[in-house]
Amino acid sequence: MNTNTTSQQNIELVRSYFDAVAKGDFETVGRIFADDIVWHQPGSGSLSGTHRGKEAVYGLLGRFMERSGGSFRIDSVGPLMAQGDRVATPLHFSAEKPGASMAMSGVDVLRIDDGGRICEVWLFSEDQAAEDAFWG
Numbered sequence: 001m002n003t004n005t006t007s008q009q010n011i012e013l014v015r016s017y018f019d020a021v022a023k024g025d026f027e028t029v030g031r032i033f034a035d036d037i038v039w040h041q042p043g044s045g046s047l048s049g050t051h052r053g054k055e056a057v058y059g060l061l062g063r064f065m066e067r068s069g070g071s072f073r074i075d076s077v078g079p080l081m082a083q084g085d086r087v088a089t090p091l092h093f094s095a096e097k098p099g100a101s102m103a104m105s106g107v108d109v110l111r112i113d114d115g116g117r118i119c120e121v122w123l124f125s126e127d128q129a130a131e132d133a134f135w136g
Contacts (some may be wrong), residue, residue, distance in 0.1 A: 007082035045132030068095035
């Protein structure tokens, strides 16, 4: 398979992931994630660290929703850019809770395995200290 075809397939997979997240379609997210996914949550907050496996990543995503009263969202996803087995995108995300809110830009880098599933995710936040403070 040529590199351009693979890059385009990886971009389409990541686009499907962000579309599913935006719709709250975690059944589709589950099909897109590899069983042994590794999620690198940045910072030094209570949710930071490396989360391994679908169950751990779902738990993390659930805590985002719990701690934000269901308001956590990705407001916009920029152009998706592929290099080999990785896809990167700038994005903007936000959340509110009583007495606090956050809204900032970030970059997500997602690695695609040979089976065409997301197997590793790295997140970068514009203001990591503010994000850590928000999540507690």
